[in-house]
Amino acid sequence: MKNIVACIDNSAAAAAVCDAAAWVSTQVERPLVLLHVLDKSIYPAKTDLSGNIGLGSRTHLMEELADLDIQRSKLALEQGRLQLDEARKRVEPLGVKSPELLQRHGHFVEALQDLQEDTRVLVLGRQGEDHESGLREIGGNLERVIRTLSCRILITPPSFNKPQKVLLAYDGSATAKKVLYVIARSPLCKGLPFHLLMVGENNQKNQQLLEEARKELLEQGHADVSTAIKQGDVESTLLGYQKEHQLDLIVMGAYGHSRIREFLVGSTTTNLLRQSEVPVLLMR
Incomplete structure (x- = not known):
């Protein structure tokens, strides 16, 4: 287990x-x-002091410093x-x-x-x-x-309150669909209201993607599911929506789609973590 x-x-x-x-x-x-x-x-287990202190009469000082290192690690x-x-x-x-x-x-x-x-x-x-x-x-x-x-x-962040409402960042990508699949079936947020937010153009395609995601959550027993499409900068839009609706937990994929983002922490992820006043659940 x-x-x-x-x-x-x-x-x-x-x-x-x-x-x-x-x-x-x-x-x-x-x-x-x-x-x-x-x-x-x-806290290194052992410090090599031979290059910093001379030999001979200074051997006892090396031993004392090594003992201090050991005591520091023990403490x-x-x-x-x-x-x-x-x-x-x-x-x-x-x-x-x-x-x-x-x-x-x-x-x-x-x-x-x-x-x-x-x-x-x-x-x-x-x-x-x-x-x-x-x-x-x-x-x-x-x-x-x-x-x-x-x-x-x-x-x-430095304080935690038991989540009562959840914000799921959703863009209809393969990664987002996997995140949706897992979180919809997980007991972690079972019974909690969900807000599905897409940051992008408010067109028929995106509306359909959100509606499909909403239906999947409903089918898995989440009775209270809201959807919204907002335009703007990703992290500020997500955080603004979270504050406006007083949501207690943000769920999102950890990275964007590019190979660079697979190697480095994406700027959206980093900025959102830095600014968020609520916990963020990152899913790969």
């Missing part, structure tokens, strides 16, 4: 990640794994364990039974890649603890995760 994996750190978004992951876990009835990664780029591991324990205490009252606590030492993205096969939804904060200088910035690790992993990723 695939798990819900929540990335826990010491960032301002950690509580929101716990709340979002607990919501996903209980909705889809999948086990929750609380993950803390001690990133090698921040970081202990801090991570405490963070995981606090996360456990937060998610259990939200209905999560016996969450698994998992700690890894390695590169953050590589650690997530190792777990990807058993991950149904990955839950991340918009910013990690090493990238909180600006509230509207997104962490570098987040961009790499989106670019590298193929699982579904839920990104939450």
Whole structure:
């Protein structure tokens, strides 16, 4: 059985990640794994000081600095364990039974890649603890995760409220149809009102595509489905519609169609994540 994996750190978004992951876990009835990664780029297991300090009489200083490195890593591991324990205490009252606590030492993205096969939804904060200088910035690790992993990723801002209404960005493409197929059948948003929004020209073809998507949601038991076509810049139009209708969750494909977008995080995705005040579920 695939798990819900929540990335826990010491960032301002950690509580929101716990709340979002607990919501996903209980909705889809999948086990929750609380993950803390001690990133090698921040806490190396061992530092090579031989090129910085001379030999002979300075050997004892090298040893002392190496010991400090070891102590620093041990403290970081202990801090991570405490963070995981606090996360456990937060998610259990939200209905999560016996969450698994998992700690890894390695590169953050590589650690997530190792777990990807058993991950149904990955839950991340918009910013990690090493990238909180600006509230509207997104962490570098987040961009790499989106670019590298193929699982579904839920990104939450520093606060999370249980979704009551969902915005599905839809353009009628093959990718959008796959996203629609999955989300329509998923228990994640079962029973919630849906707003289908297409950003483009309001013509007969697009109206027909939206109507077909609306019917698919209705057939899967979603009784309250609205559709709209808006013209304008994609991310500002999506976010403007979300705010106007007070929608609590944005669901969209992670990339555009071009091969460049398959290699890099698309500008629409990046800008939307940066500006969104609600969680965004990215589906590949």
